[in-house]
Amino acid sequence: DKHNDLMRLRLSLILWFFTSALLKAQNDDAYSNGMSGAYGYSNYYQQGWHFYGNSSINTSQSSFSNWQGGGLNSISLSTAISLNLVYQGQKTKWENSLDAGYGIMLQGNENKWFKNDDRLAFNTKLGVRANEKWYYTTSLEFYSQFQPGFWGIDDTIPISNFMAPGYVTVALGFDYNPSSKLSLVIGPLASKNTIVLNQDLANQGAYGVEPGEYDYLTGKYLTLGKKVRSETGASIRLEYNEYRILKNIGVQSRLALFANYLENFGNIDVNFETTFNMKVNENISTVLLLHFI
Numbered sequence: 001d002k003h004n005d006l007m008r009l010r011l012s013l014i015l016w017f018f019t020s021a022l023l024k025a026q027n028d029d030a031y032s033n034g035m036s037g038a039y040g041y042s043n044y045y046q047q048g049w050h051f052y053g054n055s056s057i058n059t060s061q062s063s064f065s066n067w068q069g070g071g072l073n074s075i076s077l078s079t080a081i082s083l084n085l086v087y088q089g090q091k092t093k094w095e096n097s098l099d100a101g102y103g104i105m106l107q108g109n110e111n112k113w114f115k116n117d118d119r120l121a122f123n124t125k126l127g128v129r130a131n132e133k134w135y136y137t138t139s140l141e142f143y144s145q146f147q148p149g150f151w152g153i154d155d156t157i158p159i160s161n162f163m164a165p166g167y168v169t170v171a172l173g174f175d176y177n178p179s180s181k182l183s184l185v186i187g188p189l190a191s192k193n194t195i196v197l198n199q200d201l202a203n204q205g206a207y208g209v210e211p212g213e214y215d216y217l218t219g220k221y222l223t224l225g226k227k228v229r230s231e232t233g234a235s236i237r238l239e240y241n242e243y244r245i246l247k248n249i250g251v252q253s254r255l256a257l258f259a260n261y262l263e264n265f266g267n268i269d270v271n272f273e274t275t276f277n278m279k280v281n282e283n284i285s286t287v288l289l290l291h292f293i
Contacts, residue, residue: 053083078103137175164198165207183239190235233260248279
């Protein structure tokens with residue numbers, strides 16, 4: 001509801017301010033040591049621990065008065081955080097990333113806030129060097145959201161929630177890492193687990209889990225739906241980070257693919273996300289996020 005949305009946004013703002021201060025201190029230290037690049041990529045191969053990332057807060061408002069073209073008044077507010085922690089050793093490399101975003105919008109005469117962004121993703125990858133560009137790698141990916149999702153503003157029955165669904169993918173394979181900007185993880189042995197902790201959604205078989213058996217005479221479920229679906233297959237994860245594709249414009253792009261060996265191998269799960277960071281000046285920037293599933 002509106003109260004929960006506002007509480008969630010307040011927590012996001014507190015986290016954003018804390019992270020912004022931490023990132024600024026990290027970047028100031030990086031620049032004082034002669035680093036180049038907005039995200040700390042230039043020290044990627046230096047041994048030791050490296051922390052970098054970015055955070056943003058975005059607002060927008062539109063207002064119409066006697067405008068013959070029509071339109072709805074609206075206001076929106078959102079936050080986003082992207083953090084990276086990397087350990088680079090002589091033979092090993094451990095990479096961790098956290099991406100989170102949350103936003104709400106108020107539109108037209110509806111006195112109800114609804115979310116327009118809600119994502120939580122974590123990825124960790126441990127590699128042992130095979131040669132100059134290849135690593136033997138094991139990785140874990142997690143993806144979910146913060147709050148319940150609904151079909152419409154007035155709906156009260158959620159179609160999604162935190163860990164409903166939640167996706168956990170573990171893979172064992174190889175990482176092609178020719179530079180700090182590009183990583184291609186090929187996992188010929190992977191396990192994808194879809195988690196639906198909301199029992200009502202699990203009973204319906206939402207997000208591919210096994211549904212419960214419903215008795216239409218009694219109006220009750222004879223068996224409850226399963227909350228976890230596990231699949232064995234192959235995965236590919238491609239990451240590309242370029243802090244400057246054009247002047248003051250950087251891009252972070254991720255593509256995750258998964259194919260089930262045992263069921264419908266030709267059907268591939270796709271998760272593609274690209275973020276453009278456009279810096280206006282030292283204190284103002286714009287973020288454009290594209291996300292396809």
